[in-house]
Amino acid sequence: MKTLIVDDEPLARNELNYLLTQNGQFEKIEEAETISETLEKMLYDTYDVIFLDINLMNESGLDLAEKIKKMQQPPHIIFATAHDNFAVRAFELNATDYILKPFEQARIDAAVARVASQIQPKSTEQTETLQQQDNPPEIQTNKAPSVLPIEVDERIYVLNQKDIIALSVEAGKTTLHTTEQDFVTSEPMNNFAKRLDSHQFIRIHRATIINKAHIQTIEHWFNYTYQVTLTHQLKVQVSRSYMKSFKQAIGLD
Structure with missing residues (x-):
């Protein structure tokens, strides 16, 4: 998997980078500290999951999540923040998980496992989608989060x-x-x-x-x-x- 850590605090990025490296499921871990830098990176690369802080200097990670949500194939978003009062809004934006600072290895591993379980069936789903393009199902599932x-x-x-x-x-x-x-x-x-x-x-x-x-x-x-x-x-x-x-x-x- 490939991931992007978005946080304006270098120490927080370093800590999360270390824990994700210890997790061992990522072939690429990149970092960004602003919304513009994040969007620029996403123009040239794709990511399976983004670890996103909510307070980014004078910007909001929730605003970035809104933009990401509108992408055709958006990456999973895991909010990684010190604030626990935005969780409901985060899940309304289809966040996969919401973890609080200071980070713990076990909690990071659980969040990564949740992403991995949702990514693995993709190849099967893509095959089924191709098979159904000429005969779309009468009932299509909505976009409600699980x-x-x-x-x-x-x-x-x-x-x-x-x-x-x-x-x-x-x-x-x-x-x-x-x-x-x-x-x-x-x-x-x-x-x-x-x-x-x-x-x-x-x-x-x-x-x-x-x-x-x-x-x-x-x-x-x-x-x-x-x-x-x-x-x-x-x-x-x-x-x-x-x-x-x-x-x-x-x-x-």
Whole structure:
């Protein structure tokens, strides 16, 4: 893999360069300290991943990420910063990971492993894309990131969307039910809904969104509706106003 470290602090670049060298998965490690220098390097070379600080002198790494996101084949972005209050915005920009200074080898290795796992299937995906060019699939996946960051009690958790069973609202609080635990936050459910994979998650009630992959059973319920049992025996009801879209989404219509 090839990587570019973007940070205006020489000591931080040196530290990260050393840890990436120790990781052993990079054939090329380059550095830049400004947005203009970064963009110039990207004109003449391609990178698998960019380690990006957020504060770059009088510039913002978030602005650079916006520009990179618009590229036809953008590199993975891992934010490497001393600030923990930009994580939600970072993941909205499709960041692969978000690591905090001071860096630790184990944390760097985990971030690199995440990138490597997403890069390896590329050759297969490119072959499938070529095969499907004449017959594009009826349903194409959206660009939603595979992770969803949430803030609970001043701590940010990064959840894999596939592990989210359902989202529900009660008394003004949003609960994210996952395979590991439940997370309760004051952030409105609609804020999360915009970032969920629209082909995987379906709304069954104005206060409930579920992950189709976690549906276990469906039973007839009152007033010609359904009760759905999800992973961990979580039971939810489909409201009448969402019955048609629910049946279409799971192939019952």
